[in-house]
Amino acid sequence: MSESRRIEVNLGPRSYPVVIGAGLLGEFGAMLRAEGLRQTGAFLITDPNVAGHYFEKVRASLDAAGFAKIVRHDITAGEAGKNWDEFTKTCAAMLGAFPDAATAPLVLLLGGGVVGDLGGFAAAVFRRGVPFVQIPTTLLAAVDSSVGGKVAVNFGGVKNIMGAFSQPRMVVCDLDALRTLGQREVRSGMAEVIKYGAVCSRSLFEQLEAGALEKMLALDPAALTDIVAQCMRLKADVVEQDELDRLGIRNVLNFGHTIGHALELSADYALTHGEAISVGMVAATRMAVKFGVVGEDFQKRLIALLGRAGLPLTHPDAPGLYDRILRALQLDKKFRDGKNLFVLPAGIGTWAPRENVDWELVHDCVRAVLAG
Ligand SMILES: NC(=O)c1ccc[n+]([C@@H]2O[C@H](COP(=O)([O-])OP(=O)(O)OC[C@H]3O[C@@H](n4cnc5c(N)ncnc54)[C@H](O)[C@@H]3O)[C@@H](O)[C@H]2O)c1
């Protein structure tokens, strides 16, 4: 068994540890106690796919650690469940189970990015905020969404438009839990891993090129521990500098997400988040090449990595899709005061923001990734 790694996210009074390793769910309750979390009630939010595999293990470890009341609440699995209706149902279940202010629960988020984002938002607003712990069970959540404190649900046809900043007390990533993921979900998580390499870390990008990518797809334990820890450290570094996304530093994490989010929403979630941002990274890279911000060599290498990960480079066109994407782009929260903002790669491991990109070029980049 590979040893576990611990990463500190340093945010002053909101600092927290991220623990990554194999076999952690069995010791989860004890780990909470070791971090000083003393609650006796737990409200665990999950989805039916994840619960079937891991709830019992987590419940037993909580029980052993002295949790007297453990209430499980399932949301609908997948992006379709990340909505206001599921959010209010979750709040109602939490209030129903823990009506007394004196015994506010510890909220546990066992699942992928959907459970983490929706459940984190519910914890952020319940009684103006109760502590929560992220237990990511997808590669995407392990390398990205479980750290950083952005919690949200989709609303009114706009992704993540209702949300908050609220940091977890701890993140526990049991790499064994990734073993029940389908290949599609593993590939989807690889899109975020490739994103970190492309705009944050040349050494990670080159490590993936040199074969770590295939090891990740095969869930090789040593590669998983190493690369998940690298991604978490890269994310923590960005979040530590710009926790509330006000300085522009955190924008780097949105590489591929501008057009990617619009596509994800417009295609009615026919694509996973990772698939959509893979296409979005191809589109943003085309833009960067057109601006001369990055060379065609970068473009080739990025496309090669995405291809090796089995990720899409284009999305099949459909009637009305192009117009829906353009509309979704304009509704995106990154488009303020009529200005747009694109995160462009500027060489391997570096990036540059570009504001007010001519709409004609945006249109061209969207068209280019919609395959005939
Ligand atoms: N908050 C952030 O900073 C941030 C960052 C990136 C992405 N996100 C969000 O994350 C979401 C995508 O997350 P995701 O890709 O994890 O999707 P997800 O949570 O929908 O999980 C994908 C599917 O895998 C299943 N699943 C989860 N864990 C499993 C396991 N261990 N074994 C078997 N099946 C399992 C789920 O039930 C679901 O059907 C998007 O909504 C995106 O906006 C948020």
Ligand SMILES: [Zn+2]
């Ligand atoms: Zn993402």
